[in-house]
Amino acid sequence: MPRSLTRCPVPPTCFVPSCPADFVGQAGKVAEIMLRKAAALSSHESVLLPAALVLLHAGREQEAEKIALALDNMLQSHTTAYARLIRAEIRAHTERYGEAIELFRDSIKRRDTWFARFLLGKLYAETGHFAEAMAELDLCLKRRGEATDVFFYDTPSLRYLPPAYYWLARAQENMGVADARRNYDLFLALREAADPPDPLAADTRRRVSAPAR
Numbered sequence: 001m002p003r004s005l006t007r008c009p010v011p012p013t014c015f016v017p018s019c020p021a022d023f024v025g026q027a028g029k030v031a032e033i034m035l036r037k038a039a040a041l042s043s044h045e046s047v048l049l050p051a052a053l054v055l056l057h058a059g060r061e062q063e064a065e066k067i068a069l070a071l072d073n074m075l076q077s078h079t080t081a082y083a084r085l086i087r088a089e090i091r092a093h094t095e096r097y098g099e100a101i102e103l104f105r106d107s108i109k110r111r112d113t114w115f116a117r118f119l120l121g122k123l124y125a126e127t128g129h130f131a132e133a134m135a136e137l138d139l140c141l142k143r144r145g146e147a148t149d150v151f152f153y154d155t156p157s158l159r160y161l162p163p164a165y166y167w168l169a170r171a172q173e174n175m176g177v178a179d180a181r182r183n184y185d186l187f188l189a190l191r192e193a194a195d196p197p198d199p200l201a202a203d204t205r206r207r208v209s210a211p212a213r
Contacts, residue, residue, distance in 0.1 A: 045071060045082045049115070052086045061090055081111035085119060092123050114146040118164055125171045133171035140164045162190040166200050173207065184208050 048067050056064040064086055071083035088103035104120040107113070121136030140147075147161040165187035172180035184204050191198045192205075 043070075043074070045079055049082050049085065053089060056086070056089055056093055061093065064090060078111045078113075081107045081113065081116070084110065085113075085116055088123075089119065097123065097127055114140060114143055115160070117143070118160065118167075121171075122163070122167045125167045128174075130171040130174045134168065134175065134177070137164055137168035137171060141168065162187055163200065165190070166204060169204075169207075181208060 048071060052064040052067040055061075055067070068083040068086035068090075071079040071086070074080075084103045084107035088100045088107065091097070091100035091103060100123060101120065104116055104123070107116045108120070117136050118140045121133045121140060124130070124133035124136060141164055144161055144164070147164070165183045169180045169183035169187065172183065184207060188201060188204055188208075191201045194201060
């Protein structure tokens with residue numbers, strides 16, 4: 001497996017931005033504390049999964065694993081599927097990419113969620129498997145209607161959609177696909193004015209302004 005690129009988590013909640021750097025400083029610490037408390041009070045995956053992702057990317061893998069175990073112990077196919085997603089992200093975070101991909105695929109077998117397809121496609125892009133990334137992320141955009149409520153719980157979640165355009169464009173750029181620029185532009189249209197600034201937007205501006213290779 002090729003060496004990983006720097007991993008950027010999905011924005012797990014409406015008040016947590018999209019890159020590990022965003023967890024540096026007081027705002028990130030406050031968000032982490034809020035999510036840990038929320039996870040302690042809730043038993044729904046719409047809270048538990050984002051909380052686990054925040055904890056994981058704050059370096060708290062054991063706490064993320066506890067949430068995965070809690071979801072597993074609910075003994076429902078969809079909560080087990082989300083538990084597999086958390087464990088897949090834990091494996092990816094520790095560069096055990098083969099295990100991560102197997103866990104993502106097991107999650108999809110249990111429940112074919114938009115979130116699983118997105119995280120799998122993102123991992124493929126980060127590890128240099130661009131054709132596979134394009135297949136998964138293109139499917140995400142075809143199913144973008146699901147991104148409005150990824151947990152099927154009347155919980156607005158459209159914020160998860162913009163990074164799909166970014167990672168698809170990254171994969172397309174590396175495969176020499178002309179649509180990469182269009183998807184970068186679509187991502188910027190959604191995230192360029194984000195407050196706080198989205199680091200992926202800064203990277204996108206750099207890529208679209210760079211001379212053609």
